[in-house]
Amino acid sequence: MAVSLNAGFGLCGTAYGERPPPINPGLLPAGDPAAPPDKTERGSGVNGLCFRTQASSEVAVPTSQRSLDLERAWEFSRGAGQLVAVIDTGVQPHPRLPDLWAAGDYVAAGGDGTEDCDVHGTVVAGIIAATKVEGQGFAGVAPEARILTIRQTSSLYQAEGAGQNKSPEDFPDGYGKVSSLASAIRRAADMGARVINISLVACNPSSPAAEVAFGALGAAVRYAAVEKDVVIVSSAGNADNNCKSGNPSPDPLKPAQSLWDTVRTYVNPAWYDEYVLSVGSVDSNGAPSSFTVPGPWVGIAAPGEGITSLDARTTGISDGKYDNQGKYMPYSGTSFAAPYVSGVAALVRSRFPELSSKQVIERLQATAHAPAEGWNPYIGYGAVDPIAALTNEVPDELPPKESSPARSQQLAVPAAAPPPDNTARNVALIGTGAIALILTLGLLASFPIRRKFGMSEDDI
Template sequence: MSAALGLGLDHGVAYADRPPPVNPGLLPPGDPAVPPDKTEQKSNTACVSTQQGGEGPAIPPPQRALDLPRAWEFSRGAGQVIAVIDTGVSPHPRLPDLEAGGDYVAEGGDGTSDCDAHGTVVAGIVAAKPVEGQGFSGVAPDARVISIRQTSKMFQMAGRSREQRPEDQPDGYGNIDALASAVRRAADRGATVINISLVLCISGSYNPADGPLGAALRYATLERNAVVVVAAGNKEQGCQAGNPGIDPLKPNDDLWKNLTTNVTPARYDDYVLTVGSIDRNGQPSAFSVPGPWLGVAAPGEDIVSLDARGTGTINGFVNQQNGVTPLKGTSFAAPYVAGVVALVRARFPELSALEVIKRIEATAHAPAEGWNPYVGYGAVDPVAALTNEIAPTLPPKQPTSPHSMQLAVPAPPVPPDHRARNIALIGSGTVALLLILGMLASFPIRRRFGVSADDM
């Protein structure tokens, strides 16, 4: 699942290349944390129901893949503040230090109401405290979470319900300028890590009107030293067109010039770490949107996390057909990486935000070509990120064309040197011969004398 920004936007101007340079002058204020529009929640629309699951000692597959117990020997994220900009985070006993950071969806809210149950899942993946006998735990259990609500499928512009039938679903609400304000608010409140599991996907031939968001991301990263981790987006929800991969006939093509889907904030890869999803086998998830901005990948399937409706854990949402939709998406891959960032920041406090991003990318399990638009620099590796020395440079985020090279012809093998063996054999043979001669010489030689008749 990946929350989408669907309102308060226009398509901007045609611009099929990289994002334009960020204009710091567009930086919005972080206060007040109020919706930019009047909003409503339909009175006959219930909040999202959840499917309980994941209780017990079994460790969820994503956690097993990341080998968190080994990583916790080096860091548990102590002292880190992770801002979750999402659908809100409900209070939960396994998030005892949850801080209300503000609400850009409902007037009077403080960020700790989660009608969508999405932000609570994200926060649980990042920092849920471990519980005896339970396999599930957050990646950085000693970190603290700030919740800022910025979007919700259950809200819409005020007055819209009068134009709808009672059975119609809400339009949803999320304003991209409010997202920019939320990023600044998180940075100003001391967040060392900011997780954004929200995306806006539009045609690749247009540049979204996201200048204030770009300015806020730059401000958070360069001026407030916060690492911003963002989701790559899902083809199943708002980003159906996806993006083309590497054309084997044109391997050197610039992927930025062939976009069919422009994804923000992912495209601001000078300032953010964009995360794609992989399955339990380490393969790119079918729903994960590729792009030239991909930084790394993390597990985005078989997810277990905290329940916004109770005190336990869940593994799915109840959909409109009363079926269960499993938890999956780049939305949930991103907080795994945000948690790893918190671990790294706690262990290496001297590193800047951009240096932390470089360490995460440099220690990932790289694909054969070094980087590709599906998994970026590869699957995140918490233990390596906490322990490895890293190279001073990374390969560029671009396809590497195949090339041929002549392998060196192996030199002929050196003839075996049998001199020592031959000397030993000759010496042994000589000794044996002398022994034989000596033995023969030790036997008496008998002469047979003849007797003549004259002697008789």
């Protein structure tokens, strides 16, 4: 699942590769008030009702997180002392999310971020920090971390008046703006979050560099990462209706071509890869998920298929939801890969409090299960490894964040092996031969002497 954001303007033009421009700190938005930029309303009729969930009775460790070996990772850190902001569709209060910090609502006036009609944000928060309970395999990656919730988007809300010409059967437009995302990031950083999880994206078919809203977003991520030392983790986006054009894979016929030159879908906030760790998805076997939008900004990967997490409608757990047309949707997408990485970031920050946000990101990437080429645009530096991130020494430098082109190289011809040194053998053989010769000559010389001094029968 991916959550789409609207920048509030039309987007058109031919795509061309472009890195983020220099950030203007003067565009940094205020974090207050935490209120929607427009008057909003919930959709009417059945399509305005909150989504239902599919409860799960699974007691084993979910397939999606078996590879993480969290029980062993918890021997080194459980995320104590870490505040993780979830900027999403809201987080519903749940007994396995104690001390949930309600930090504001940019969707509904007067809200505090603890309504989650879409279910999405509660699933994300559970993956990060759900406490461990006896007899239940599922638990959050950092069960001693705390969650700060800010609702910033919802598919069940829309701008006020947008439903006037719709029937009760029509879906709401959805609500969430890039400008309010920038404000939410600023707010989370100012409230002391050490990690910010953003499991939503804005996909644009042309460079957003000139748009004011994206300038504010760039200023916000820089402010959080540099001024407030926050680890920002974002989903890479799904190749669905929101990011359907995707991006091409590396061209084997043009191995030296930069992937920035082939971008046709800009994924934000992942585009600001100097400050944001973007997460692709892998399946239970560690293979890249087909829905991940590849890009030169992708930094790491985590499980994003077959997800189980907290149930936004009960006190239990859930593995899917139903939309208001009764369609079942299992939890799947880069949206759910990102919180696994956010959870590991909380573990690392708790164990190594002296590390800066940049150093934490580098540690996560350096200790990931790397692909053969070192980096690729689907899974970045590889699948996150909590135990390695908490225990390994890391190299000073990572491979370049581009696919390395193949190159030919003449290998040196190995030098001929030196002839064997048989001196000792030869000396031994010569000495043995000399002794044998002397003995033989001595034996032969003894025959005339014996004949000279010997007696015959005629002498008797």
